[in-house]
Amino acid sequence: MAAMHDKDRLLRTFLLAAQGGSLQKAADKLGLTQPAVSKQISALESFLECALFTRHGRGMALTPPGQRLAQSVAEQFALLDAALDTVRSAADAVRYVRIASVNTLAAYLLPPVVAALRQAHPALVVRLDTASSPDVVDQVVRGHADLGMVYDLAVNTDAVQVQRLYHEEMCAYGLLPPGAQAVPLTVAALAQRPLIVPPRPYALRRVIERELPGPLAIAAECSSVSASLDLAAAGVGMVILPGALPELAVAPRGLARFAIADADLGRQVVVIHRAGPQPPQALAAALQVIGQFAARAAWRAQ
Numbered sequence: 650m651a652a653m654h655d656k657d658r659l660l661r662t663f664l665l666a667a668q669g670g671s672l673q674k675a676a677d678k679l680g681l682t683q684p685a686v687s688k689q690i691s692a693l694e695s696f697l698e699c700a701l702f703t704r705h706g707r708g709m710a711l712t713p714p715g716q717r718l719a720q721s722v723a724e725q726f727a728l729l730d731a732a733l734d735t736v737r738s739a740a741d742a743v744r745y746v747r748i749a750s751v752n753t754l755a756a757y758l759l760p761p762v763v764a765a766l767r768q769a770h771p772a773l774v775v776r777l778d779t780a781s782s783p784d785v786v787d788q789v790v791r792g793h794a795d796l797g798m799v800y801d802l803a804v805n806t807d808a809v810q811v812q813r814l815y816h817e818e819m820c821a822y823g824l825l826p827p828g829a830q831a832v833p834l835t836v837a838a839l840a841q842r843p844l845i846v847p848p849r850p851y852a853l854r855r856v857i858e859r860e861l862p863g864p865l866a867i868a869a870e871c872s873s874v875s876a877s878l879d880l881a882a883a884g885v886g887m888v889i890l891p892g893a894l895p896e897l898a899v900a901p902r903g904l905a906r907f908a909i910a911d912a913d914l915g916r917q918v919v920v921i922h923r924a925g926p927q928p929p930q931a932l933a934a935a936l937q938v939i940g941q942f943a944a945r946a947a948w949r950a951q
Contacts, residue, residue, distance in 0.1 A: 659693040660722050662686055663701060667711055667719040746935045747776040749785045749794035753817075753853065754918065756874040757893050758798065766938045773934065781872070782852045789921050795932045796939075801917040802852045809921040812936070819856075819914035822878060822894075823887035825905035833908040836861050843868035843886030845877050852916065857889055860912040878902055889914065 665675035666686065676686045694701050701715035711719060746766075750759055755777070763775050778794065782803030788794040790808045797809070804811055821839055825831055840861040847854045848870040858865070868886035871877045875898070877888045882902040892906065899906055920939050922932060 655692070656696075659689050659696075661726065662689045663693055664719060664722050664726065666690060666702070666709075667715065668723075670708055670710075672709070744772060745774050745776060746796065746932055747778070747794045748796045748798065748935065749778045749780055749788040750798035751782050751785055751800065751852070752779050752847075752872060752874050753891050754798045755779045756898065757891060757895055758918075762935075762939055765941070766935055769938060770934050775935075781850060783850060786921065789923060792923065795922060796935055797921040798939075799919060799921060800852050801919045802855070804919065804921060808924055810924050812920045812940070814918040814920060814939070817916050817918050818892045819889055819909060819916075820892035820894075821887045821889050821907040821909055822899060822904045823881050823907065824884055824903065831905040831907050833910040835910050836912040839887065839889075839909065840865055842866065845869045845871055845880050845886045845888040847872050847877075853889070856914055856916060860914050874898075878904065 662675060662679065665678055666672055669675055669678075672683050672686045672690070676683045679686065690701065697714070697718075699714045700712050701718065702709045703712055748759065748763075759777065763777070766773060766775060778788065780788065782799050785794070785797045785799045786803055786806065786809065789797040790806060800817075801811070801813070821834055823842070840863070843866050844857075846857055846865070846867055846869075849855075851872065866886075869877075869880055871880060874890060874894075877890065878898060879902065880886070881888045882904055887907075889909075892908075894906075920936065922936070
């Protein structure tokens, strides 16, 4: 007879077999062998003193008692799992904050933000994900991220709340001959250089194509900031990225930072989160820290 503490395990194994119509499918999901699953089903049938499945050449089918048990167990486990998820979500709302960000902001803004957030809230765990602007917005809308660090051009939904942060200025990065100085480049001069640009539908690609006279001399498409800088360091071309990139990402690669003289390549940085009631504790803490860094960035840009 099955021990009391085995009942939950046996019932969950039975339910997987019932839903999949196969002992092997249940075994695959549980990481067990088929004989081990069969042994658990037999133990449950022995405890209940009735057959739960009938076996035939094409597989197995539930008996009437098995059908009644599968329906009842599925309903009860759904309630239990929902209750556990509710408690886990409430705990995560205090302990975790999930941030999705475009690659450019992740390259220079997120590291000090996360460091300050961890210093202010040592128990907080920050989960980071980088994606294109549309994907960042989609992750926040679907609840897969608590916060999105993105540009206002990408936000075209009422399902999120938008907090404007600062205007991000752009620079060109490329190799500089020994002894030369990095003088500002005009858009006309920049458009004649081989360029490393992000692929569509990245927002920066649209800004570059809008502001630089075409046709552009595109040498490479790359969605990674670090890989784009590496390509520039290898002499593939120049790359247009935020002017706030740390010197540690530029100088060791032998790159120079070029101001762009006569174009508005800047973008409005925003932070977004799902529209709704008062944000959870972890989310509110992250918003406060991001706001503080945004104020400093806006002050430096003046």
